[in-house]
Amino acid sequence: MERTSKWRWGVNRWFVLLFIILGAIAAGYYAPILPHIQLPAERYSHTPLFTLPVIGEFYWTNTLTAMVLADIILLLLALVVRGATTRGEMVPRGIAGAVEALLEVLYNLTETTAGKWAKSIFPFFATITLLVLVVNWMELIPGVDSIGILEHSDHGYPVEEIAPGIATIVKPEDGAEHNEEGEHGGYSLIPYLRVLSTDLNFTVGLALVSVIMTQVFGVRALGVGYFSKFINVGGLFKRPIFGVIDFGVGILELISEVSKILSFSFRLFGNIFAGSVLLFVIGSLVPVFAQSMFLMLEFAVGLIQAVVFGMLTMVFMAQATAGHGDHGEEHAH
Numbered sequence: 105m106e107r108t109s110k111w112r113w114g115v116n117r118w119f120v121l122l123f124i125i126l127g128a129i130a131a132g133y134y135a136p137i138l139p140h141i142q143l144p145a146e147r148y149s150h151t152p153l154f155t156l157p158v159i160g161e162f163y164w165t166n167t168l169t170a171m172v173l174a175d176i177i178l179l180l181l182a183l184v185v186r187g188a189t190t191r192g193e194m195v196p197r198g199i200a201g202a203v204e205a206l207l208e209v210l211y212n213l214t215e216t217t218a219g220k221w222a223k224s225i226f227p228f229f230a231t232i233t234l235l236v237l238v239v240n241w242m243e244l245i246p247g248v249d250s251i252g253i254l255e256h257s258d259h260g261y262p263v264e265e266i267a268p269g270i271a272t273i274v275k276p277e278d279g280a281e282h283n284e285e286g287e288h289g290g291y292s293l294i295p296y297l298r299v300l301s302t303d304l305n306f307t308v309g310l311a312l313v314s315v316i317m318t319q320v321f322g323v324r325a326l327g328v329g330y331f332s333k334f335i336n337v338g339g340l341f342k343r344p345i346f347g348v349i350d351f352g353v354g355i356l357e358l359i360s361e362v363s364k365i366l367s368f369s370f371r372l373f374g375n376i377f378a379g380s381v382l383l384f385v386i387g388s389l390v391p392v393f394a395q396s397m398f399l400m401l402e403f404a405v406g407l408i409q410a411v412v413f414g415m416l417t418m419v420f421m422a423q424a425t426a427g428h429g430d431h432g433e434e435h436a437h
Contacts, residue, residue, distance in 0.1 A: 167303040
């Protein structure tokens with residue numbers, strides 16, 4: 105076993121060296137350019153797919169493609185785990201074993217925090233965690249954010265065809281600002297895939313699902329009296345001073361509940377978007393090997409952000425089902 109391990113590490117070491125040399129050669133032929141960074145997702149076309157009366161024009165973007173791909177990956181993972189279960193494997197191995205271990209940890213956390221509501225809350229906790237984890241780790245796939253459609257732009261770069269039907273953006277020599285045809289500008293890249301977490305539409309939508317379903321669980325557990333947590337006027341006439349304090353605390357609770365949407369959205373978006381920008385900048389400044397050292401950092405950040413988003417959702421749902429004041433005692437069963 106020791107000989108096999110040493111032999112494997114020896115071969116991998118030479119593979120790493122080969123990729124570094126190939127990267128240096130490629131960087132010599134095609135010098136890195138300054139990437140174009142924008143907040144909105146890139147559209148594949150300038151014309152909308154369709155127009156709706158209230159929503160307006162609908163465009164297909166590269167983040168929508170990433171969302172469909174992430175859903176397909178999650179379905180495949182579910183099929184892999186289900187296949188291992190139907191085959192009667194006591195201890196699933198490989199991907200199925202890793203997914204099962206992760207789900208078991210998540211369920212134990214949910215059961216410890218939410219108690220009898222664990223079976224209802226766990227599907228949301230697990231789904232959100234796995235979805236965010238998959239879309240975050242898409243950042244590590246070669247070609248994401250770097251392979252796409254070349255589009256003419258007044259502020260772009262010239263292109264060079266490296267194979268039939270395949271072209272690449274190149275840095276203009278000596279500060280040239282014109283392409284081969286003498287027109288101002290050149291081409292810019294619209295990636296086929298962009299990390300879904302770098303689109304605010306996704307993070308805000310996921311935050312809305314989390315916050316709204318938290319209120320649904322609160323109503324299910326405590327009934328309509330759950331809303332007295334936010335609008336508490338019961339003590340205004342019985343105990344005027346304490347009633348005013350309770351009313352003010354309820355307003356603060358309402359503001360806190362709404363602010364969760366912003367907190368959820370911008371925490372996930374900010375961390376993943378900053379990671380993408382970091383990889384862009386490092387790849388432009390030091391195109392050989394340096395970017396690889398930051399991939400493990402982004403691997404860890406993607407995992408942490410997925411667990412944090414899912415964990416906070418689970419904790420807030422568990423807190424919503426817990427009784428507050430007299431209403432908790434009335435609905436306890």
